[in-house]
Amino acid sequence: MLRVAIIGASGYTGGELARLLCNHDRVELTAATSRAQQNVPLADIYPHLRNRTAVVCSAPDVAQLIEQADFFFCAVPHKTAMDLVPGLLVSGKKVVDLSADFRFRDLRVYEHWYQPHTAPQIAAEAVYGLPEIHREAIRQARLVANPGCYPTSITLALGPLLQAGVIDPGSIIIDAKSGTSGAGRGASVATLFCEVTDGFRAYKVGGIHRHTPEIEQNLSHLAGRPVTVSFTPHLLPLSRGILSTIYASLTVAADEERLRDLLRQRYRDEPFVRVLDDDRQPATQYVRGSNYCDIALTVDRRTNRVILTSVIDNIVKGASGQAIQNMNLMCGFDETAGLTQAPLFP
Amino acid sequence: MLRVAIIGASGYTGGELARLLCNHDRVELTAATSRAQQNVPLADIYPHLRNRTAVVCSAPDVAQLIEQADFFFCAVPHKTAMDLVPGLLVSGKKVVDLSADFRFRDLRVYEHWYQPHTAPQIAAEAVYGLPEIHREAIRQARLVANPGCYPTSITLALGPLLQAGVIDPGSIIIDAKSGTSGAGRGASVATLFCEVTDGFRAYKVGGIHRHTPEIEQNLSHLAGRPVTVSFTPHLLPLSRGILSTIYASLTVAADEERLRDLLRQRYRDEPFVRVLDDDRQPATQYVRGSNYCDIALTVDRRTNRVILTSVIDNIVKGASGQAIQNMNLMCGFDETAGLTQAPLFP
Amino acid sequence: MLRVAIIGASGYTGGELARLLCNHDRVELTAATSRAQQNVPLADIYPHLRNRTAVVCSAPDVAQLIEQADFFFCAVPHKTAMDLVPGLLVSGKKVVDLSADFRFRDLRVYEHWYQPHTAPQIAAEAVYGLPEIHREAIRQARLVANPGCYPTSITLALGPLLQAGVIDPGSIIIDAKSGTSGAGRGASVATLFCEVTDGFRAYKVGGIHRHTPEIEQNLSHLAGRPVTVSFTPHLLPLSRGILSTIYASLTVAADEERLRDLLRQRYRDEPFVRVLDDDRQPATQYVRGSNYCDIALTVDRRTNRVILTSVIDNIVKGASGQAIQNMNLMCGFDETAGLTQAPLFP
Amino acid sequence: MLRVAIIGASGYTGGELARLLCNHDRVELTAATSRAQQNVPLADIYPHLRNRTAVVCSAPDVAQLIEQADFFFCAVPHKTAMDLVPGLLVSGKKVVDLSADFRFRDLRVYEHWYQPHTAPQIAAEAVYGLPEIHREAIRQARLVANPGCYPTSITLALGPLLQAGVIDPGSIIIDAKSGTSGAGRGASVATLFCEVTDGFRAYKVGGIHRHTPEIEQNLSHLAGRPVTVSFTPHLLPLSRGILSTIYASLTVAADEERLRDLLRQRYRDEPFVRVLDDDRQPATQYVRGSNYCDIALTVDRRTNRVILTSVIDNIVKGASGQAIQNMNLMCGFDETAGLTQAPLFP
Structure with missing residues (x-):
């Protein structure tokens, strides 16, 4: 042990x-x-x-x-x-x-x-601990920097499209929404039950959230050139879950099925990424308590944009679960050890 | 009476x-x-x-x-x-x-x-019943078409910028989030408490929501030329409230205060539109039960985009409250009659 | 003014x-x-x-x-x-x-x-500011002590039965549930969103909540003799609302309709007390934001007990609304001035 | 397998x-x-x-x-x-x-x-499938009747006291509160998100809920004589969880620690019952997703009553988890197999 x-x-x-x-x-x-x-x-x-x-x-x-x-x-x-x-x-x-x-x-x-x-x-x-991208380096590392919650959900969704060069890196807009556990367990008026429940707001609007440079580092790495994004976080009246809605202009024909295949192929063997079929949409409650990242891709033909929706449990795949996934790799354990629980719904 | x-x-x-x-x-x-x-x-x-x-x-x-x-x-x-x-x-x-x-x-x-x-x-x-835009025509109408909830929150936020010509109409991306009352009171599994609470999802992704053409009609009217937008609605785990986060590329210098002034000037005499100062952000819970539309404007200098956040109570300013505002105009009553209650918070 | x-x-x-x-x-x-x-x-x-x-x-x-x-x-x-x-x-x-x-x-x-x-x-x-009981004294007072939230909901429900002598004062058990706004707006871990949402608990169990003596003072006054009660408060994952479920043994025949009539007669002219008919049950969401107290009475023939359920908005009739009702009486205004808004639902 | x-x-x-x-x-x-x-x-x-x-x-x-x-x-x-x-x-x-x-x-x-x-x-x-009471019979059974959710939470809490004869069986009042998943996944207006959220109500008041006779069957079995109870269920605005608050008059001296010991001794070797110490109170969120039943006991010296608070996840220990616990016993598996996940909080 x-x-x-x-x-x-x-x-x-x-x-x-x-x-x-x-x-x-x-x-x-x-x-x-x-x-x-x-x-x-x-x-x-x-x-x-x-x-x-x-x-x-x-x-x-x-x-x-x-x-x-x-x-x-x-x-x-x-x-x-x-x-x-x-x-x-x-x-x-x-x-x-x-x-x-x-x-x-x-x-x-x-x-x-x-x-x-x-x-x-x-x-x-230090190795950046996103196993789906840096698995081999993580296995060798003695120090892994566990990714931020927003960057995890966003990088996994955009990565395959950026690598395939099918979107314009200058057009990326990320509208992300997080559960309140992301704000931590410190006493504060802003995260009291009565302030958050039955309400919704954006925060740190205008590209000033500190996850912005981490997202851009990841996306630039994948695109092979500098990427600057618009990133706006919001606070959801729920405990666990991040949903990122991501918009980008296509540089290729708007073939939804072919684009979705890029994701499917990329994540075929990944234990914790589920790419959705057809017009199914992910929901935070379907990954609650689990290490899954669920991703859907849709093309808006009217504007030639692709829309990605990506959900994780912010304190599992967005923090503690991913940390254990990294430990498993660093220690030669089965990568899914301790992380096999199905999500809790409802 | x-x-x-x-x-x-x-x-x-x-x-x-x-x-x-x-x-x-x-x-x-x-x-x-x-x-x-x-x-x-x-x-x-x-x-x-x-x-x-x-x-x-x-x-x-x-x-x-x-x-x-x-x-x-x-x-x-x-x-x-x-x-x-x-x-x-x-x-x-x-x-x-x-x-x-x-x-x-x-x-x-x-x-x-x-x-x-x-x-x-x-x-x-029929007259389109957005009093902030068509007030005089509404006064004369015998039939007013009350606007949709999403179009109301979006049109009020974008209108002044489109009219001033300071944004690129082709760049508009609207990420909107609505409370569940928008789905109506019909029995359905999808809107059961256990399906919605503690969860979040997008729906009708890809420009297929029926409010899309209504939004585009309004924005085209204001811009003086055809506008096509990306519009993605989401379902919030709360009863009342819409928050629309709107992104557009600036065609002018990124002067936040000057742009905010466009909104302030436009809505100076409007009883139900509140333009926020500085870095304040609107929240659905601050308009709950009221006919207010609260709007904030932020510039992201890194990407030269403007971000608008706009909130309403979807069944007041987004439906029944606006309907009464229209009745007041049509009948020569004080425009705010029956609508003067302060929002309910918490 | x-x-x-x-x-x-x-x-x-x-x-x-x-x-x-x-x-x-x-x-x-x-x-x-x-x-x-x-x-x-x-x-x-x-x-x-x-x-x-x-x-x-x-x-x-x-x-x-x-x-x-x-x-x-x-x-x-x-x-x-x-x-x-x-x-x-x-x-x-x-x-x-x-x-x-x-x-x-x-x-x-x-x-x-x-x-x-x-x-x-x-x-x-000082005059105890429960207008339904002390209206005339309140009119004359220069200092009114506004009642606690739990005591308000409980006293209004039990008063008519105690005055009529139809229940055993020694048998009263009160199981009360309050929304989180009752805990105030101070920063604290215990009332953070993530601690309260999707959860439920009792607190101050065993007759140690400070509203206990206030409840007993009121009930003793109404019964004309000392009354001791079991009172257990609970914390609800919602902002506004108290529901008190009250149990007492009947000293008379279990005639539900006759007992309900005691309540109806007592509150016939009260603007803010609504006695429910038949098997209707009050719900906190039906008084939200209003000064109403809704009360239902049911008899359990199997145990010869009466069960009262009583709801108020804890920060309106349980605090600020009742305070304004008292001001209205003290200043000779219409008793309902400023308090005529219908409850907000949903 | x-x-x-x-x-x-x-x-x-x-x-x-x-x-x-x-x-x-x-x-x-x-x-x-x-x-x-x-x-x-x-x-x-x-x-x-x-x-x-x-x-x-x-x-x-x-x-x-x-x-x-x-x-x-x-x-x-x-x-x-x-x-x-x-x-x-x-x-x-x-x-x-x-x-x-x-x-x-x-x-x-x-x-x-x-x-x-x-x-x-x-x-x-058929064997009644409450393993803490009927474990040996369950092992031999080919048909197990899985208990109701309310009866499970109530029977586990009251059993040791009834068996020890320290409470008056005629004095038992049970005020129970359940999450909405207990109402099932059928489409209905009454359990829509907007009807339930931010609200609270009692239902089936007056001893008419069908779990009443099941509770009384269990308690009578444990007391060795017929027991009739007052049982009032309520609907909580949360998905999972039941909290039962139970009141009974003591027939012995009000020695809290000695009474609590009855529970502790009784459940010392039970894998899924946790008896709380001191003045700790259980909360539904601390058993969410798990097969635990958490129980606290408090004495109200002023009224010589004992107050038990008991929580379970209504669809785990109150239904599906207990069903698997029964299967484990019937099939000779480890009793906790498949049920070892820690509760999900927050």
């Missing part, structure tokens, strides 16, 4: 890591940290895990942690992550980091959107 | 008309029809209206109706509407029709998207 | 007072206070009120407030209320206080459940 | 059986029936199961079914169940029936609340 620790266990991605690890037969959760809730059993912070884990949260003390576990999920905010991760690597541990700190190839981009980077050498070796 | 009737009172727009008319001091609801629930008190169909109306639903018998009322809201489905409306007009009554039957200037468009039109002469005299 | 101020305007009851006052034609909102958001326009704190009020929040400075208004709604927490109210009364102002500070006839009870009382003389003159 | 069939797969309990069976390593889903959706792949009816099952729904033809499977879940309505089950048993198959048809020991009770029983001999051999 691999001894695994969660650094930053009290947030929603931390709790979700614990939930998924409960069902993973190759690992044992041996440590969890929470700065704010030290000495509190994880099952008190997350009562759904009662009887499932006896782990008690401790302070994030690297010296102690490296005695307790061999594999680490780092689920703390950016900046804090790059302070912690080097100490883990130097002790010979493997790490999946769920923050933005190690996601960028070009640290100038990171520093423009975030802050000065304090561990550039480690950033240079 | 004006005697008013609702034809098709058992649907959500019918119920909402009744709710709003309860608070209108110039009218009296004297008749309501429901094919499926004849002889049932309206307050039994809509228990929130208990003690507020004694009207009992009858069959939609025009001969009887013209004895009972002088002004009619026709809230039945398209096709049924064009069967009923001529008989009301011929009896000298005024009508606001909430279906699509009289919304199109070019009946070939109507017939392409709907069905053969059986009352073309009446269609020719 | 009566000049009115809201002390503590940033909470949900403060916002709701402002919403309702917007539609009251005899008053003008001239001041609002918020310790945390001084100098912020109320319409920025509550964007649904944009264009409806120009009031800017100030610090709660009594000397300044008495210059600005003649009638005060005090919507601050208990303890703070009894610090502020005396200064207003001494200046000749009238006050409706929405806290618990002036609700108790016996200050020993208050001090047992809350804290030492610092204004006992003023407490002695 | 055991070949398993679901008769009545298109309802929510049918879909949930399929979801859970996907994760069961000892069985294979080989057939599913749906009268209304013959020849439709189950994954089209339930898109969350895409890629997880290739089963296509057929008509419920017993002759064909007995060729296709060896174990049957019968998830059709009562009456239909007793028409189908005899044919399966006679072919040597084992059956878990999820309807009410085989739950009653006394068929006069069944016939009073339902209809004439057409398979009384088979009813006589």
